[in-house]
Amino acid sequence: MRLENKVAIITGGANGIGWEAVNLFLREGAKVAIADFKAEGMEARLAGLDTYRDRVAFFQVDVANRESVNQMVAGVADRFGGIDILVNNAGITRDAMLSKMKPEDFQAVIDVNLTGVFHCTQAAVPYLIESGQGRIINTSSAAGLNGNIGQTNYSAAKAGLIGMTKTWAKELGRKGITVNALAPGFIETSMIESVPEQLLAQVKNIVSLQRLGKPEDIANAYLFLASNEAKYINGTVIEVDGGIMM
Numbered sequence: 054m055r056l057e058n059k060v061a062i063i064t065g066g067a068n069g070i071g072w073e074a075v076n077l078f079l080r081e082g083a084k085v086a087i088a089d090f091k092a093e094g095m096e097a098r099l100a101g102l103d104t105y106r107d108r109v110a111f112f113q114v115d116v117a118n119r120e121s122v123n124q125m126v127a128g129v130a131d132r133f134g135g136i137d138i139l140v141n142n143a144g145i146t147r148d149a150m151l152s153k154m155k156p157e158d159f160q161a162v163i164d165v166n167l168t169g170v171f172h173c174t175q176a177a178v179p180y181l182i183e184s185g186q187g188r189i190i191n192t193s194s195a196a197g198l199n200g201n202i203g204q205t206n207y208s209a210a211k212a213g214l215i216g217m218t219k220t221w222a223k224e225l226g227r228k229g230i231t232v233n234a235l236a237p238g239f240i241e242t243s244m245i246e247s248v249p250e251q252l253l254a255q256v257k258n259i260v261s262l263q264r265l266g267k268p269e270d271i272a273n274a275y276l277f278l279a280s281n282e283a284k285y286i287n288g289t290v291i292e293v294d295g296g297i298m299m
């Protein structure tokens with residue numbers, strides 16, 4: 054097992070990519086904190102993870118709220134005796150063309166997708182230093198690398214994450230922590246439910262593998278970056294998008 058005895062926080066772990074990662078990390082031996090805003094339906098989901106009951110716990114958190122994040126991180130360290138891996142996966146969209154984007158929707162996406170990652174990372178770093186082999190994995194996006202129509206706010210946040218990733222890799226490498234980002238393409242989760250079918254068909258066409266990604270495609274990349282095999286990878290952005298030919 055590749056994550057035996059490691060303690061991982063997965064923000065946004067209640068759904069989509071995060072939920073897939075929770076399951077994969079548990080199978081690989083990690084102790085997993087599901088850190089999510091959404092508590093609804095969590096009891097039933099946790100019941101499905103009963104085999105791992107000593108190694109999994111749900112922490113309700115709003116990553117955009119600093120106090121809430123500090124409480125969550127302290128709670129995880131207390132419950133599992135430290136923190137080795139932080140997967141900054143929580144994210145939202147509030148799409149609109151530039152001319153129609155409301156300032157509050159711009160701000161909401163920055164607050165969760167960018168500032169939320171700052172809060173979580175700052176709170177977790179002391180524990181990651183203590184771990185001696187800390188890992189931070191940020192979830193950027195193809196939209197952060199290339200921009201995307203209707204996603205001024207989201208692209209700005211996801212591009213900002215790449216800057217933070219590289220900065221933290223420089224600051225924290227000497228403390229034994231690696232910091233990397235993933236840039237997923239279009240992944241089949243509730244996040245893309247509102248994207249019109251016709252647009253998704255066009256996307257499939259520009260993906261060289263001719264399909265959308267699945268949550269497991271991203272969860273597997275999280276696992277790789279969290280594992281010992283990735284110990285010399287630092288400050289990089291891995292594109293997991295099936296080969297989007299823009």
Ligand SMILES: NC(=O)c1ccc[n+]([C@@H]2O[C@H](COP(=O)([O-])OP(=O)(O)OC[C@H]3O[C@@H](n4cnc5c(N)ncnc54)[C@H](O)[C@@H]3O)[C@@H](O)[C@H]2O)c1
Pocket residue numbers: 064065066067068069070071088089090091114115116117141142143144145165169192193194195236237238239240241242243244245
């Ligand atoms: N699905 C895609 O096509 C795609 C592409 C590129 C990047 N991503 C990124 O992958 C990550 C996971 O997305 P997903 O597709 O699984 O989406 P999702 O909507 O299925 O899951 C996101 C999770 O984040 C949680 N969350 C939202 N706001 C939160 C907050 N303030 N505090 C704590 N938790 C919060 C939600 O409750 C949800 O469980 C996001 O960062 C997203 O931007 C997704």
